[in-house]
Amino acid sequence: MVQLNEEILHKVITKRPEISHKGTFGRVVLIGGNQQYGGAIIMSAEACIKSGAGLTTVITAKENHSALHARLPEAMVVDFSETKLIYQVLDKADVILIGPGLGLAKEMALLLKGILNNQQAEQWLVIDGSAITLFSDYKLSLKFPAQTTFTPHLAEWAHLSGLSFVQQTNENNRAKQALLGAKIVLKSHRTTIYDDAVAYYQNPLGNPGMATGGMGDTLAGMITGFLAQFEKNTDTIAAAVYLHSLIGDALAKDNYVVLPTSISESLPRYMKKFATERN
């Protein structure tokens, strides 16, 4: 298991090609935010767009459209009720995130199932929050596990893996990851990334000022934004995880609590710093 360090940022955050357009940096669809948890998908969208995804569409409850646009006119928006349009938008997506603030309603399980069934050979998928619980509860399965990432916290991992907290040893986690085939970002005090039956990376950063609602939604948005524009692999996911904590640690020097939205706010400057140092 490798401890992540700044090398991963220099490796992943490449200089953008001079001849490019917004499509070059990926089409993203973010799905989440019911009436109660609308803020979650808004925070994911801020992280995704401010990390540099080319085109971002948010599928969420109608109640959240106005607040999303008030904060982030850069996002496009589709309502949960517009089934036909949802699948049109999904068809063109390079990366899909489902889960932040999605809730556990049956319709959302059906939507998740539909998305899993329609995943295409080139599409990457990030499954976060309530969608992990729904995936477990409804015993759903993956079409392209290697292109799929789960981002559970410890309780969601217990549910998904069937491992109780004490059973969540590195070895057991690796075995369960191998069974699922998907990449696992196991969020905790020291987040670990599992892939290819190996505990690939551990994140040495992060601080207790980051323990506040929305921090995971922001991380999920960053992972999605990174996958949209950089190479689609475990390194890219690890870079998002590491940068999320690195910014959180920097902000915690002056702030008792680190607001998730303040991490997203800082993304363009930090990413430039690591891209510039390298090139």
Added chain:
Amino acid sequence: MVQLNEEILHKVITKRPEISHKGTFGRVVLIGGNQQYGGAIIMSAEACIKSGAGLTTVITAKENHSALHARLPEAMVVDFSETKLIYQVLDKADVILIGPGLGLAKEMALLLKGILNNQQAEQWLVIDGSAITLFSDYKLSLKFPAQTTFTPHLAEWAHLSGLSFVQQTNENNRAKQALLGAKIVLKSHRTTIYDDAVAYYQNPLGNPGMATGGMGDTLAGMITGFLAQFEKNTDTIAAAVYLHSLIGDALAKDNYVVLPTSISESLPRYMKKFATERN
């Protein structure tokens, strides 16, 4: 009676435990904001979240959801009409605030009554603004007075205590507090905190630039956020009161009027300052 000073901040604002998660810093439910006074509960939520509460749900009128999320995606939201969901959310709360912008409608009196009846042995309760008036008008009673804090201004205290303005001597206030059993934050030019039949603390800070609508809502949100994450006692309430004025005084050096939202904006930096000095 002790004059509050910076000691109270060093005492209360502890360094966060390294191994922690958002639940560690408390689940908060904030209840308020009818159609007319929606801004009040938004300001409470900003103060609560920016002071570091772990997870914050706002129960408010549907009309306020969008503005809340536009300002503060970190909050979750439930509508006044969703009775079942309200009690589910309340069941898991560590600290509950009711009152900012709640208004005096009968349904709100019923909601307050329901909350008082359902208060649990471990739950702390802050009763502010209209909820103090409703408590008085409907002659409601407390299940766990020692875990309950009222934050009246002078007129609300007159109503709650039955003491006219001239009768509001320190001695009379102490007697009435003893009768109620709850902690009293009596807001005025120089806010006084009563508990255990004693005028525990007086706040020497504050300035007339803070005399603007929303300042009390912000204080109520801070008290709630502090109770969620620090020891649940009178010192913690006093620290919130003192810091609220300390920031207000700092901002008043450069600003003729101090906006309540600018106090909340400053919370993470000021709390870090006092936490850091100590550790």
Added chain:
Amino acid sequence: MVQLNEEILHKVITKRPEISHKGTFGRVVLIGGNQQYGGAIIMSAEACIKSGAGLTTVITAKENHSALHARLPEAMVVDFSETKLIYQVLDKADVILIGPGLGLAKEMALLLKGILNNQQAEQWLVIDGSAITLFSDYKLSLKFPAQTTFTPHLAEWAHLSGLSFVQQTNENNRAKQALLGAKIVLKSHRTTIYDDAVAYYQNPLGNPGMATGGMGDTLAGMITGFLAQFEKNTDTIAAAVYLHSLIGDALAKDNYVVLPTSISESLPRYMKKFATERN
């Protein structure tokens, strides 16, 4: 006619009394903003609250409530349709502003008429924008002219006074002001304030970068906020006019266009500067 200078700010912007509460600095009601012009009353509200009014309620179309709260939770809000509540709120007002973005619908003429009829002996009234046109069109009259201020631009003044542009000489304007009895803030390249049949003050400041939609709404809000907390007289109106342009000139040093909302943003700092220099 006196040229305004910084003296007027030192004279009007007094140090706030130590023993005070939000009521000390006035209860304001702002009326305006139909479906098309909602931004106007939002800008008035920002100017009013950031200039230091104690308690501000905005009466506006339902469509504008959410944006108002998203920008300014410090404001309270009432819908045009809630007639009973409107008059309850108006009864307690110290200063009322009607007009910004109100539009010319008949219902608005009725509302204006109702407000004029209900004006109380202690209440001050500011009539701006569409409300000036409605006042002229419906030939309405004032109950307390000396407590009323009109803030027309040149075309609105032509309509109100019956003076064509070429007839708008200083002498003719003075005569018409005497007839109306109300104070007149005649907005132009160099705004002039008329009262007591005299051209009291002329404002030497202002710049063409301020010629953008919303600048007048912001001035109306400032005048209202100043009347709410300072002595209710022509000097106070003049101080608001002068400060509005002084800030506009300062911002124009670095900005090609001066956004109205950036003037409001600067109010607390500028007001502090002039209050502090004096005391």
Added chain:
Amino acid sequence: MVQLNEEILHKVITKRPEISHKGTFGRVVLIGGNQQYGGAIIMSAEACIKSGAGLTTVITAKENHSALHARLPEAMVVDFSETKLIYQVLDKADVILIGPGLGLAKEMALLLKGILNNQQAEQWLVIDGSAITLFSDYKLSLKFPAQTTFTPHLAEWAHLSGLSFVQQTNENNRAKQALLGAKIVLKSHRTTIYDDAVAYYQNPLGNPGMATGGMGDTLAGMITGFLAQFEKNTDTIAAAVYLHSLIGDALAKDNYVVLPTSISESLPRYMKKFATERN
């Protein structure tokens, strides 16, 4: 073909006349933003207002009104459904922009057709985004081509001109522009402006950090704002194109991705800089 440089900014961004009012700097109508793409027209409006247009009305779907006002109270707003009011507002416009986020619904084609038919001898028109596609699909025609600007990206130009990507040589583009008669801002890695059968200007600036959703909407808003207040000609369009990239390049020095809204935010300062250097 001339490479654009800072000269164009000094030439176009004139010192504002001292005696002026908001009408002096143009009445603008911006049309766009359906339910899915509301953010696009909001970003155009921010660019238009912050570049200094005098009065700006946005015609958009009802769902977008609240977010528009929350970000930009300086804008006025009319709903797509208010046909009569739309044409009243259009009648008074100096410059009209149609297209950002408009979508391809049939009603929008009808609206575009209506606007083209009603264009007046003094009105300038900017056709962007979906409106270019609708113009091509419905084979619409222009009343005043010389007062009309299309702002296609390469795919939209292929559709409008009938030229495949490989056919889009400078010569072919010039011929097609001559046929259309309208000015063409052909957006790409290095944007080219065609007029009078000539490739007038090429923009040497711009960077891949600007390749993100909303960048074109912002440019369209800037062109519209510039035409509203400066001389209505190709130079003015070129100045907007050049400044858009110049600010984008400046922001890209510190930011990995350049948010469209951050370009608009910077407009007043940059425009002042070039206006000041000249005068």
